[in-house]
Amino acid sequence: MHYTGTVYRNPYEPPSSLLEITQGCSHNRCKFCNMYSAVRFQPSPIEWIREDLAEIASIYPDTQRLQLLSADPFVLSFEKLDEICDLIHEYLPKIKIMTMAARVDNIADKSVEELKILKNKGIVELNLGAESGDDWTLNRVNKGYFGNDIVEQCQKLDEAGIEYWLTFLNGVAGKSHTREHAINSAKIFSQCNPAVVGTGGLVLFEGTGLLAQYRKGKFEPLDEKGLMEELKLFIENLDFDGRFITHHTFAMDLNNSDFKSNKQQMLEALQYGIDNLDMAKLSQIRNNKRHL
Numbered sequence: 212m213h214y215t216g217t218v219y220r221n222p223y224e225p226p227s228s229l230l231e232i233t234q235g236c237s238h239n240r241c242k243f244c245n246m247y248s249a250v251r252f253q254p255s256p257i258e259w260i261r262e263d264l265a266e267i268a269s270i271y272p273d274t275q276r277l278q279l280l281s282a283d284p285f286v287l288s289f290e291k292l293d294e295i296c297d298l299i300h301e302y303l304p305k306i307k308i309m310t311m312a313a314r315v316d317n318i319a320d321k322s323v324e325e326l327k328i329l330k331n332k333g334i335v336e337l338n339l340g341a342e343s344g345d346d347w348t349l350n351r352v353n354k355g356y357f358g359n360d361i362v363e364q365c366q367k368l369d370e371a372g373i374e375y376w377l378t379f380l381n382g383v384a385g386k387s388h389t390r391e392h393a394i395n396s397a398k399i400f401s402q403c404n405p406a407v408v409g410t411g412g413l414v415l416f417e418g419t420g421l422l423a424q425y426r427k428g429k430f431e432p433l434d435e436k437g438l439m440e441e442l443k444l445f446i447e448n449l450d451f452d453g454r455f456i457t458h459h460t461f462a463m464d465l466n467n468s469d470f471k472s473n474k475q476q477m478l479e480a481l482q483y484g485i486d487n488l489d490m491a492k493l494s495q496i497r498n499n500k501r502h503l
């Protein structure tokens with residue numbers, strides 16, 4: 212198999228083969244991310260994709276589900292994705308589901324009709340790393356789009372019937388904009404129709420712009436208690452009909468399949484954590500993380 216640089220398997224996905232169709236990230240400029248900094252973005256050669264499909268087909272000929280790599284393969288044009296979908300069906304005739312990570316702006320150049328075609332070929336779910344819905348925050352971390360873009364592109368996915376995840380990056384606005392980040396992200400996400408809302412907590416990784424700003428005294432990160440309070444404020448203001456997942460270091464299980472009916476319970480769990488958890492220990496666990 213051809214894998215270039217970081218390989219990220221969504222830990223919440225059912226087991227499936229990983230097929231690289233692009234290398235690196237087409238944006239590669241978010242100030243909190245170092246995952247693909249060593250890889251130049253490029254589409255994978257079609258011969259590599261063929262070779263990898265032949266290898267998957269030789270081991271798992273009945274494959275029904277695939278995760279496509281790398282950071283944002285949905286950046287490829289409709290025509291290119293369409294061609295790759297056909298190739299996948301040629302090698303894996305039982306394929307039903309193809310999922311991948313995507314940037315919100317990957318959707319912008321595709322019409323609803325084109326999205327419907329891709330959905331019918333098996334692209335039924337995208338994992339959108341939105342990170343925030345607050346314009347100040349999105350601009351500060353150089354995300355490359357704004358809150359209204361998230362709503363606009365998600366509406367197209369809704370029309371096409373493609374499901375999507377939205378992620379919230381807890382702490383990315385620092386102390387100065389924590390309230391705006393929490394409340395405005397919840398407002399924007401609540402205008403969308405995600406199947407899943409996922410959250411993770413900020414870590415200042417080596418080589419990132421935010422770490423450089425922190426070292427110059429220009430970014431003040433939240434402590435563990437502040438992260439929990441921000442997540443609580445986000446959840447208080449969030450309204451959607453789907454599943455909630457989180458991969459924090461908070462040592463509490465907030466994952467659930469039905470956000471609406473578990474919201475109050477999650478808020479109570481977070482308040483318990485704010486009042487009782489060992490923040491120094493949580494901070495140590497967070498600081499030992501090396502990448503997202």
Ligand code: SF4
Nearest residue numbers: 236239240241244282
């Ligand atoms: S967060 Fe996502 S879009 Fe931003 S640089 Fe990292 S991989 Fe690329």
